Amino acid sequence: MCYAGIITPEQIAYMLGRMYSTKVLDDQMMNGHHFLLSEHHGTATGFAGFEHGYRPARTRLHKLYVLPDAQGTGAGRALLEAVSGAAVSAGDLGIELNVNKRNPAVGFYRKNGFSIERNEVLDIGSGFVMDDHVMLRPLVGCPAAAVDP
Numbered sequence: 001m002c003y004a005g006i007i008t009p010e011q012i013a014y015m016l017g018r019m020y021s022t023k024v025l026d027d028q029m030m031n032g033h034h035f036l037l038s039e040h041h042g043t044a045t046g047f048a049g050f051e052h053g054y055r056p057a058r059t060r061l062h063k064l065y066v067l068p069d070a071q072g073t074g075a076g077r078a079l080l081e082a083v084s085g086a087a088v089s090a091g092d093l094g095i096e097l098n099v100n101k102r103n104p105a106v107g108f109y110r111k112n113g114f115s116i117e118r119n120e121v122l123d124i125g126s127g128f129v130m131d132d133h134v135m136l137r138p139l140v141g142c143p144a145a146a147v148d149p
Helices: 009-019 022-030 075-089 105-111
Strands: 032-039 042-055 060-067 094-100 116-124 126-138
Touching: 009 126, 022 042, 032 075, 032 116, 042 075, 042 094, 060 075, 075 094, 094 105, 094 116, 105 126
Parallel strands: 060 094
Antiparallel strands: 032 042, 042 060, 094 126, 116 126
């Protein structure tokens, strides 16, 4: 589990139910979220969930997960590039995301053109918070100033 050692098992269970249940994902698809799946030889290796126009001219990357055995194979980068292509096609100028400050994925995002725009602590209910970086990646040819919120 990608959050083991970062947040408690209780918070992981809470977040899985609140953000990743079949009903929640179905509702997101019905409300404009897009999902991509990466596969290797017919086996799912990861997925991304995103939404265009989350903020003016920004695509919001809500979810990007790659199985541990597939990390380092290019699956995450391929998903990220597919989201970038979709964002450009939608007319957005940047991609933003939240990532836990202690998540090793921060390095992956930095390596792939994201920078920390700000930090925020979000109360997600039941006594749990998300202590995150909000990261931004301007899309090719778009200056960072063009994607200011």
